Amino acid sequence: MLNIFTLENGRLSWIGPGEIATRKPIWVDAIAPSEDEREWVAKTFSVILPQPEHLRDIEASARFYEENDELHVRSDFLLGKESNSRSVTVAFVLANNVLFSVHDEDLPVLLRCRVRSHGHPDLVADSLDVLIDLYDSDVEFSADALEEAYADLGEISGTVLNKTLTDKQASAVLSDIAHAEHLNGRIRRNLMDTRRAISFLMRSKLLTPEQMEDARQIMLDIDSLDGHTAFLFDKINFLMNATVGFININQNKIVRLFSVAAVALLPPTLIASIYGMNFKHMPELDWANGYPFALALMLASVAIPFWLFHRKGWLK
16 A cells, blocks of 8 residues: 655645646655555656565665665564564665655554644655654654553552562563563664664765754654663563562462471371380280370370461461
8 A cells, every 4th residue: 555645734645646746745655565556656756665575584784775866774663552562664765855665564653753744734844854753753652652661560560569479460470571571672672773773864964954953852862761761671670570589488388388297297207106116015005095195195296386386477
């Protein structure tokens, strides 16, 4: 699918393929384009759109380059803010003052950029402004995702720190922490990729002074978000250690019960072994209450240690 936009009254406006002769486009957004759409773009704009396999299998060193008066940029954008979010690679080609973007799935960052342009006239003036604004929207989207990660970790903290965890609850908490760590790692990688792209644009000497200032502000925003992602990593590690500590406490309780039982049952075992020996003169032959006395002594040897352990609180 092709979405073609032109600049009208300082805002991005969608136009049809038949209108490009009278209304000059500045942005062509291709979402999983078909072969016919690729051929139409190549014939109309003399630009070859990257193939999907080239988007996925590309070395990091080949993400930013200039070729035949065309600027090529590959960047990863977050798809969703949930813990199972993932990154989608978008290929940008800047040629003849038109920005071409190619990706397999529609992205909320691109939609946000289009919506923001309608509410803020004169936000973009050319295709390079659109590209910079896309990266700015990407940083804002990452910031929103970090806020949601903060909220999720706040709920996890309330679960971990306000009550004793059972093994089942601890398992669920560990799963939530793992999802939060995955999202935080995705956000951090996304910010790193955006920083590299902005740095490349700043070095390309294509930006105007105003665009250069916008790029510097984006870099400052990324630096501030980096500190937040580092804090979230520390918080995740703390919650992970606290949860594992509760699991260890629960396991220690089980081991302690076995230890108490082993100590308490040692005296009756000793008594039973003594009375089970082959005496030359069995005392039970002379004492009718010998066996009842042995049984009572075995019960007492069990009850007294358990009573002492209960007094000391070792059974709780």
